[in-house]
Amino acid sequence: MTPAPPKSMDPRAATDLEELLSAPLGLRERKKLKTRRAIRAAAFRLFAAQGWDATTVDRIAAEADVSPSTFFRYFPTKEDLVITDDYDPVMEAALRARPPDESVMESLRQAILPSLRRIIGSEGDDMLLRMRLLNEVPAIRSRSTLEMIRSRDMLVTVLAERTGRPAGDLGLRALVSAVLAACSEAVDYWSANDGRGNVADLCEQALNAVAEGFSG
Amino acid sequence: MTPAPPKSMDPRAATDLEELLSAPLGLRERKKLKTRRAIRAAAFRLFAAQGWDATTVDRIAAEADVSPSTFFRYFPTKEDLVITDDYDPVMEAALRARPPDESVMESLRQAILPSLRRIIGSEGDDMLLRMRLLNEVPAIRSRSTLEMIRSRDMLVTVLAERTGRPAGDLGLRALVSAVLAACSEAVDYWSANDGRGNVADLCEQALNAVAEGFSG
DNA sequence: TGTCTTATGACAGTAACTCTCAAAAGATGG
């Protein structure tokens, strides 16, 4: 009685990660990926040239040679062009790989920092561009927060399982949120300084500052 | 050459706080305030009855007996109906009143907790209603984050002045963000539990949990 | 009273979506 899994994935679900993992793609899937890339590339070209507000979805669609309908099939909202966050699965895997007897704080540190390092290593330039838009455009900034909430929920869920605490545990949620807030400040700082310095190091620095502040 | 200050305040600036402070209001100002209230009351009535999405701005305007143009003159966006955050000035005053030699953490605590207590005491019911919408409607949730960023910036600015650190100081920003994140979790928790318990106490509990987590 | 300022409403326009439907193009079995 469970609904049958869809035969084809809808284009919104495609991510760079999945793309790398599933090697033999049919022509259809390859085309979809290509379209997705074309749309995003066109959009970023236009954003760079004339800014966020001045770039309409219709114009992006035209530039990418698809119909506006198709645009929305690939990106449900304009903001989704910028957000697309493939990081959660990476962090989740990293977190689950930590030894169960480790302290919550240390597990979080070790789940977040290496993941961050990997991401910056592979797509740092794109990320910088995104962060810039993210800081400039309120609409995007808003949306990205929702992504952050998803990250928080994921981390809380995994940690709750591991420690036997309920998923609604206030202390756990507060801790995770605080850690994410600090890291997010670090990323902000990094992008505000044009990507100078190492994000992971900045992140550690931010976490240490919080620790100091809280301890005395 | 500086532009002359506007003779009358635009309706969007009116807040309950100012209303209480400025006693002798002209007829015009009283009418403005009344309109503002009427619009918001109408909106909340409709939200309660039929939900956020099903309630269009046109309908709200009709219910409040004003034109849609007027609606937007009072509330630049639909979300603004719910957000309106008069808390920053209160917190700022509280923070500035702290002795300069106090630790950053303690000052933050003492700026936030009593302010929270006062707010809940005076308008707790309204706040609960708002928090519920805030958690249910992504659009509002998004917007409220921007308000939180403003709060953060305000706190960071004041603290930076006091400690002589630059306003961009990563450590300071991280600490403030972490504290706000923890408090925000507490408020979330409170509203998720239908307002049972004392927000300020929950907030303290959250802060303690973060402190423990960070210290080991 | 008359004048000056401000608030309002009517109206037209834009841009981000949503929905529906028919046509085009990839997949599949013979």
Added chain:
DNA sequence: CCATCTTTTGAGAGTTACTGTCATAAGACA
């Protein structure tokens, strides 16, 4: 290679949040 079945696409119409302009109405003030 053909026929059929499924998925992707584009066209078009509709909705809603929001912006800008302008004439008019209503409060302030001398």
